Amino acid sequence: MGRSISSGRVTVLGCGGSGGVPLIGNYWGLCDPHNPRNLRTRSSIHIMLDGFFSLQIDTGTDFRAQINRETLTYIDSVFFTHAHSDHVNGIDDLRYMAMITQKIIPVYGHAATIDEIRGRFLYLFEHKEKLYKPLLTSHAWEDNAYNQPQIHATDDINFTFTPIHQIHGNTFSIGYRFGNFAYSTDVSDFPLESLNALKGIDTWLVDCGQYGQDFIEVHPNLERVMEWNDIVGAKRVILTHLPVKADYNAMSASLPNHFEPAHDGQIIEINFAPQS
């Protein structure tokens, strides 16, 4: 087990809904096309831990373009939130990353997520004709890991994180807490234990996919997020997975004080002080 990680730099790779902003066909909805902060790729984050360990959360439809935009040149581990297309469909580009860096990339997630990803992209993990070497390995979190601090350890590093159990419509997803920060995308509700496991964070990057709308069976609206944060108590709430109805400036002007819309390329500094 390598050295303990104490800090991280989160980059919001994308903060758009499943179709991005604008939607295909250059459909901007209520978003001002002239404001670059309304240009949103599919939701994903990257965390550079202590300046060298490169942790990727999800590999969505825009993954390759996001990594190139941020000039990231390697990825050490990938954590998945769930297996929906907007969070997974860029995974094929991990092949090239593994080939260029000559390092097999381990991917992690809930057992059901890993099963589904392997089912759809088995060639990345085992090649039937044995013409190519597998370039990824897959690993499922233990069933009892959820809402409990876990240690992620490699030869180089170790850090504590908490996989958070989340409800996402008629399925579920996994959020991730890292020290004083948590990323909770694609969530329609939380079991109370999950909200309790988020208590003590300073910054919360959280789904608000139904901003300004009433249908909150799959993604929450602002009112829902505010109810959750009454329990979680984050001092800074950054809203992500934003739809074409969420114009950046209009949102910024109307949100409560410690709330803000995310934007692609946004940087959030985090630290790994002991979790409360």
Ligand SMILES: [Zn+2]
């Ligand atoms: Zn999504």
